Amino acid sequence: MRADIIDGKAFAASLRRRIAAAVPGFVAKAGRAPGLAVVLVGEDPASAVYVRSKGKATREAGMESIEHRLPATARQEELLDLIESLNRDEHVDGILVQLPLPPHMDEAAVIAAISPAKDVDGFHVVNAGRLAVGQPGFVPCTPLGCIMLLKDRLGDLSGLEAVVIGRSNIVGKPMAQLLLAENCTVTIAHSRTRDLAGVVRRADIVVAAVGRPEMVKGDWLKPGATVIDVGINRVAGEAGKSRLVGDVDFAEAEAVAGAITPVPGGVGPMTIAVLLRNTLVAAHRRSGFAAPADL
Numbered sequence: 137m138r139a140d141i142i143d144g145k146a147f148a149a150s151l152r153r154r155i156a157a158a159v160p161g162f163v164a165k166a167g168r169a170p171g172l173a174v175v176l177v178g179e180d181p182a183s184a185v186y187v188r189s190k191g192k193a194t195r196e197a198g199m200e201s202i203e204h205r206l207p208a209t210a211r212q213e214e215l216l217d218l219i220e221s222l223n224r225d226e227h228v229d230g231i232l233v234q235l236p237l238p239p240h241m242d243e244a245a246v247i248a249a250i251s252p253a254k255d256v257d258g259f260h261v262v263n264a265g266r267l268a269v270g271q272p273g274f275v276p277c278t279p280l281g282c283i284m285l286l287k288d289r290l291g292d293l294s295g296l297e298a299v300v301i302g303r304s305n306i307v308g309k310p311m312a313q314l315l316l317a318e319n320c321t322v323t324i325a326h327s328r329t330r331d332l333a334g335v336v337r338r339a340d341i342v343v344a345a346v347g348r349p350e351m352v353k354g355d356w357l358k359p360g361a362t363v364i365d366v367g368i369n370r371v372a373g374e375a376g377k378s379r380l381v382g383d384v385d386f387a388e389a390e391a392v393a394g395a396i397t398p399v400p401g402g403v404g405p406m407t408i409a410v411l412l413r414n415t416l417v418a419a420h421r422r423s424g425f426a427a428p429a430d431l
């Protein structure tokens with residue numbers, strides 16, 4: 137058996153088209169475009185690329201993109217002051233501080249400074265709490281994108297065994313909450329899990345989000361499992377060039393799984409598409425309008 141490829145790039149493109157189609161309706165009611173503010177601190181090359189992509193995608197969807205750059209040497213107070221001014225700005229519906237931050241900054245304190253109503257990353261503890269208790273809030277973009285891909289592939293997820301490898305606040309924990317909300321039986325595995333391969337082998341759905349290149353091997357998988365690879369790892373390739381690989385050994389997994397997301401072109405593109413979705417939802421909520429149901 138050869139696994140079907142879950143085309144996250146195509147799914148993200150269609151989500152972005154639906155978002156762009158919904159923006160004029162908001163503009164007609166509110167008299168302004170939804171606004172997303174993205175803050176980049178420092179010069180991390182990958183972060184700079186992601187921030188540029190976010191700005192471009194935001195403008196292509198008909199929304200306003202506001203970009204702020206601070207030097208790597210900026211004091212945390214400067215960043216907190218900027219966030220406070222964005223919290224007060226009526227034209228800003230969503231605020232995102234690109235991670236990782238320079239080591240002298242306290243990530244939790246920075247995220248806590250963002251108004252939960254504008255926290256389109258869904259990282260604020262208020263939004264994490266709302267997700268945990270099943271109240272409407274903002275859900276982190278990458279796990280929400282994974283759930284969209286899973287539901288598109290499998291339909292109803294009720295009763296399925298899901299194993300999430302990784303327990304980060306940004307992916308692993310919210311991913312587990314979302315799968316639980318879909319009535320999956322959920323296991324969160326991590327670096328200290330005993331017999332990780334045996335645990336993963338039980339799963340109908342495997343979500344790998346550990347940041348270890350090609351760690352999940354083909355013989356860890358139950359035949360026919362659906363595999364969502366969140367890892368984006370740059371490794372040495374041929375002729376001195378680098379290449380991207382996921383947390384799953386794709387060549388091995390493809391021979392066993394029923395369906396699998398590739399890296400690149402799987403989960404990654406969903407992150408930015410869902411960010412646009414969350415921004416449009418934030419704009420509707422802040423203006424007292426019902427958000428479009430099909431996003």
Ligand SMILES: Nc1nc2c(c(=O)[nH]1)N[C@@H](CN(C=O)c1ccc(C(=O)N[C@@H](CCC(=O)O)C(=O)O)cc1)CN2
Pocket residue numbers: 186232233234235236257277278368380399400401402403404405406407408
């Ligand atoms: N504040 C946030 N910071 C970070 C987040 C986030 O959601 N919010 N996620 C990641 C980075 N990220 C977005 O910010 C992101 C990562 C990857 C992709 C993507 O499309 N990847 C492509 C490959 C890109 C390449 O060639 O390098 C793919 O997988 O196909 C988009 C966004 C950390 N920080």
